[in-house]
Amino acid sequence: MTLDEIRDKILHIADQTIKYARDLNIPAAEAYVYNLSNTNLTDNKGKIDSRDGLTQGIGLRVAIGKQVGFASCTGFEKETIKSTLKHAHSIAKVSPENPMFNGFVAGTNVAKEGILDPEILQLDPDSMIETCNLMSQEIDLSDRRIVSISYGVNFSFGGYAVATTEGCLASSLITTYAANSFSVVTEADDRKTAGDFVQGREIKSVEGISSNGLKKALNSLGSKAFGGSEDLPTVWEPRESAAFLEFSFINCVSGSSYVEKSNPWGDKLDQQVAVKELTLIDDGQHPESDSGRAIDAEGSPKQTTTIINDGILKTFLFDKMFGEAADKATTGNASRGGFFGGIPYENVPNVGPNKLLIREVGKNLDQQISEIDKGILITGTPIGLFTANQITGDFSITTNDAFLIEKGEVVHPLKNISIAGNYFETLNDMRTIGSDREDSGWPIDAPAITYNKHTISD
Template sequence: MIERERTKEYLEKVMQTKDVDEIEAGLYYSEKGTTRFANSIIHQNMVVEEPYLWIRAIKEKRVAGVSTKDFRKEGIEKAINKVKESLKGIAPDKEFKGLPKPPVGMRIKKSQEPPFISPEERARAVEKVVRVCKRYNLKAFGVIHNTRTSLGVANSKGIFNYGMSGVTFASVTAMDDSASGYAVEIKKDFSEIDFQELAETAAEKALRSKNPQEIEPGRYTVLLEEPAVGEMLSFLNWLEFGAKRFREKSSLLAKKIGKRITGQNITLYDDYAHRAMPGFAFDFEGYPKKSVVLIKNGIAKGVVFDSFYASLLGKKNTGHALPQPSPWGPFPLNLIMEKGKDKKEELIREIEKGILVTRFWYVRVVDPDQTLITGMTRDGTFMIEKGKIAYPIKNLRFLINIYETLSRVRKISVERKLYGEDVSFVLAPALLIDDFNFASKTEY
């Protein structure tokens, strides 16, 4: 980790830059410890440190940016000279209104340094997973990432903020020659993950997946478990909830503000402060994040903003800037779907005939303007009959409009899980959905 005072020292060097109207600097540090295992054997164990410093300079409405991993005095000076030189060849951006000022009374709660997780601790976690899989004559595959990050941002208008964050990602695929099962857990604290339970879940799905039957594609009632819902919502997030596509009117949400866009039981919001969420209390411009309601009881409410799009559209900055320049514009990094009241077991009991989907795989956008995506089921797809999991089925390819799918949600689980990695996360429940469209079948 790069501590607060050292981060501030680096950024203050950049703030002393002459011959520019405004300047911004950010220092992001990531330390990722990774243990990968396959065939029940650890085959990769490493720690990758990735620090980088970015600089954005403005002169006469010309905006230029550079980044560097060289934090020596000469390296920072070289980056400053490069960004100043770049300004000479850039046309003025008439829409740029300036870097953000610190809001009145800005206070960012001090964050705690996340614990370092040693390779030995990750190896002991893998050992628990392997023992469970071995008991069922299955091989264990998967990965454990433990990531610690720090972020500091300063600008010449008086902003300086610093924070630390940590997250552990653990996935397990239990396999033999004929079947596979998957389980994943993401927590801010490594110690909160029960690796034995994680392996038991993956193993149970693998054992249940043997000898899958082929069914015809079509529209089915489905129970999408949390990883599948998280994947679907992450695509919706990318396509719909930033101010860039809102301004371009290329998002469906832009045309539906104040109108119904999903079922009444759907509420989506972005909230960095939720206790389950990793991340920082400010964005990559150093501006404090605000909780933003995106969809409330099925009604489209709004999108997130950074300083640029807030000034363009006459809105308040919600603190959702990505590192600049960004082709995506502002983006929600802590998306949450409101939970329901029923446990997943109760949702299964409601299904007369339908399909349980553990997760999606190889999801792609077909038509961004219609939130149309396609992908496949994987690692645990089952037929449900008369409220019980009846038998495994071969994987299916789906083709769905996300908003239409969210308009057919019958019930939402009380359980929720984190989905995502690095800096972008979704807190997703399981969803009981009617008329989910499976477009084709597979041979496995």
């Protein structure tokens, strides 16, 4: 099946589903049709696991005025779709009114589609094995410090379509490719891990992935205790910088938490929330990002939104319902599935970021390190980021992937340290925002960033 044939198929199913809804005298309905073929292979130190399959189903919202019901089913079988519509209708009948709900997306309005790579449809298990062979050829396993190297390859293709009784009929297609390598190394009582990856909407070269990850892990061996507790500047590599900011921004930029009054930035519109060098954009039209799509998960066109401009909070992100509840328009940020993934058609739309981008400003990582008299370089994603208090902004996290910086030089790796502070304070205490933004694998990409002060202890 070609990508065009997939598009025709999902649009047809979506359209048919709305016709079934009309046949069943359902006053208002929305069909979200999802069809994705996925293939995955992992090699954990020579232990191979592989999986493929077709994830296919429909999420159906039915409304009676402001009463809304949702049900979903796997597959596209006609009678199953009809019974699911009836089920959603029955839930709507007994649901209390949702005062925020004002109908489904009306009319068809699409933005630009991101890159699609038809070559991904031609990949097979043999090509995945070949990719693993390429990655493993870069590794010299005679180094006795290596505990294990693992590899992974994943590709998928398909798309989704949205149709509503209000006249929306639109779709967006997906092609994705990802490969990764992860190294575990040890020396004496020191055990370190590191990895590298490529991902995107096209087939990517895997050259350098495994050797980069291994090199990074080996360089972290020989760590020493920090010894004590001290307030110090911290310098974050671009990917770790993104991970660090991810958990504070997810809630703070959300229009749903703003409407529900659980957003700590709820009263900060047009106020300074970060240093003036910080500009944060949500890019739903990034052609190389998985989120660069024609429509969001309820059929609105995706767009690019400036959330923080020169440190001033300008807007939150909205889907249709929460946007209207805040007297704003949707920003094309309806998503399904949530931060931890999940099956999109099994979820109603909620507000989620597309691709958050921190605008690049000044110096790269090496330049930032050179300006530190004494500080800490963070080179791996700390654990505990999920435990940050999203209301107060307080965080305390630990990492086994950090180095001591003295007089502008990286001195030695550190054993496990904890890093504590407050997100809202630290956003106003950034020393340098870098010039070297990277694809992080998180819903946010950031350059290297230096903060003036965090509490470091072990």
